[in-house]
Amino acid sequence: DAGVTQSPTHLIKTRGQHVTLRCSPISGHKSVSWYQQVLGQGPQFIFQYYEKEERGRGNFPDRFSARQFPNYSSELNVNALLLGDSALYLCASSLAPTGYEQYFGPGTRLTVT
Amino acid sequence: GEDVEQSLFLSVREGDSSVINCTYTDSSSTYLYWYKQEPGAGLQLLTYIFSNMDMKQDQRLTVLLNKKDKHLSLRIADTQTGDSAIYFCAEGRSNDMRFGAGTRLTVKP
Numbered sequence: 621d622a623g624v625t626q627s628p629t630h631l632i633k634t635r636g637q638h639v640t641l642r643c644s645p646i647s648g649h650k651s652v653s654w655y656q657q658v659l660g661q662g663p664q665f666i667f668q669y670y671e672k673e674e675r676g677r678g679n680f681p682d683r684f685s686a687r688q689f690p691n692y693s694s695e696l697n698v699n700a701l702l703l704g705d706s707a708l709y710l711c712a713s714s715l716a717p718t719g720y721e722q723y724f725g726p727g728t729r730l731t732v733t
Numbered sequence: 734g735e736d737v738e739q740s741l742f743l744s745v746r747e748g749d750s751s752v753i754n755c756t757y758t759d760s761s762s763t764y765l766y767w768y769k770q771e772p773g774a775g776l777q778l779l780t781y782i783f784s785n786m787d788m789k790q791d792q793r794l795t796v797l798l799n800k801k802d803k804h805l806s807l808r809i810a811d812t813q814t815g816d817s818a819i820y821f822c823a824e825g826r827s828n829d830m831r832f833g834a835g836t837r838l839t840v841k842p
Contacts, residue, residue, distance in 0.1 A: 624775075653829065662737070662821050662832030663776070676828025710775055717828055718763070724776040 622647070624713050624725035632731045633701050641696045641728045645713030651675075652694040653722060654686055655710040663710055669694055670717045698730075706732045737824055737833035744839045751809040753836045755822035758803060764825035765798060767807045770835070771818045779807070779820075814840045 625644045633639050645652050651670040655663035665678035669688035683699045692713075698705055708729050712722040736758045745751045757765065763784050768776040782789045782796045782805075789796045795808040805822055819835040 655832075660834075662823075662834045663830075665829035665831070668828050678829060712776075718825070721766075721778055721781060722830065723778060724768070726775040 624711055624723055626709075626711050626725040626728050628728060629726070630729045630731075632733060634733055635701055635703060637701050637732075638697065638699050639701060639730060641698075641709050641711075641730070642693065643696070643711030643713075643725060644693045645711075646723055649713040649715055649723075650692050651714045651717045651720075652688055652692065653712045653714075654694070654696045655712065655724075656680075657708040657710055657727070659707070666696070668717060675717050701732045703732050706730060736831045737822060739820075739822060739833035739836045741834065742837050742839070744841065745812050747812060747814055747840055747842050749812055751807075751812045751816070751838055751840075753807045753809075753820050753822075753838065755805040755807075755833055756803055757805065757822070757824045757831070759824055759826060759831070760800075760803065762824035762826055765796075765805050766823040766825060766830065767794075767796065768821045768823065768832075769818045770821065776821065781825075809838075812838075812840050814842060816840055 653668040654666040657663040667686040668676040672688045688694045708727040710727045711725045714720040714722045766781040767779045793810045797806045823830045823832045
């Protein structure tokens with residue numbers, strides 16, 4: 621069975637640009653969460669979606685947005701990129717929002733120059 | 734700052750046991766997790782424990798939970814070089830998970 625998949629694997633953007641990251645959850649999983657992992661730190665929660673509804677949002681600016689599609693895949697959008705947005709962006713899927721294991725994808729490495 | 738705290742480094746000899754410790758702050762957390770991250774990779778779920786348990790064993794892994802002290806530990810028996818990685822503990826809250834900064838485990842042959 622396929623695990624959580626994310627695309628692209630790596631990308632390089634310049635300051636001020638916009639980026640879209642994509643995630644496909646494990647088959648049967650309806651909840652998707654996004655995390656930002658800056659080098660040397662633990663992942664920080666950005667968003668959680670369940671059944672296409674936002675269920676939780678971390679302490680990130682409005683430049684960050686996300687959505688979940690009817691097939692439960694998800695996109696994370698970041699506008700007006702800053703150098704500090706350079707990080708590994710991780711997507712995690714679970715059966716439901718709480719009380720279930722979250723399985724992570726390999727991540728998208730974003731570099732902002 | 735982090736709500737979940739871990740020591741940053743641990744070094745052990747191959748064949749020894751490793752114990753990675755973690756403290757958390759949210760007493761309402763229902764699940765506590767251990768994840769492993771190898772260089773350039775995502776997070777691999779190792780094990781988790783429900784907050785009403787005090788111990789869980791899964792092959793070489795033993796998780797101990799002291800809810801009164803909000804202390805969680807992961808013991809890896811017979812540590813191998815392939816166990817070298819960064820280990821994260823995380824507390825499961827209502828809609829998110831809070832991670833520690835990770836403990837880098839180095840296993841020397």
